[in-house]
Amino acid sequence: MSEPPYSEHSTQPLPVLRVGDPSHPADGDMFHKPGAGMPGEPADGPPEHFDGPPEQADGPPEHPAARGRRGHRFWSARRAPAVVVALLVLVVAGAFLYDIASVRTGRTGLRWRRELARQLATRPLDDSWVLVGAVIAALLGLWLVVLALTPGQRGLLPMRRPHPGVRAALRRDAAALLLRDRAMEISGVRSVRVRLRRARAHVRAVAHFREVDAVRADLDLALSDAVRGLGLTRPPALSVRVQRPRNKG
Structure with a gap:
């Protein structure tokens, strides 16, 4: 007996798909086998440990067009x-x-x-x-x-260029003040005098307690990190000198 024709507005049954029927070998592949993992996952299942997103480098991302660019000195108007x-x-x-x-x-x-x-x-x-x-x-x-x-503007220290259309510079006295503040945070430092040149930063510190070698090691570590944080195209080399205060009288 033939099935009655369906009209345009009548309800039609949906096809039924049997999953895992032994009589259908193709359907048996749709079973989730233990340890097999879902499609797109490794055979041993999902990873047991997730370390989170990869760490990013400090500072803003560098523009691809600015790679290899070095900030040049600013020219004075004279x-x-x-x-x-x-x-x-x-x-x-x-x-x-x-x-x-x-x-x-x-x-x-x-x-x-x-x-x-x-x-x-x-x-x-x-x-x-x-x-x-x-x-x-x-x-x-x-x-x-x-x-x-000559370009002049010796009081300005050019900074790195993360973007090709941006140029920046740091005043030499401001950079010296920042290094002095970082040095004063070291335990045992009584006073600090910083003289910043284009190629070298001369740091003279007076330690009133702690060992001089320990204070110098802490100053080298802290000031090296501070110099890297300035973002200069040519970071100055450090020359650190620590001494005891002079005896009065």
């Missing part, structure tokens, strides 16, 4: 030397231009320019005043060349 040189050039050029315009209009040239021309024409090259003027001009030119080729 406003004061530029203003001085510009004023000198303006005064000298203005005086010569005025004298040349006066001569072109039929007037007599300025006395200082005529005297200068006469002195340059009559004095020999080995004259003392000529040598002094040449030395002054050479030193002035050398000073300007040094200012043009």
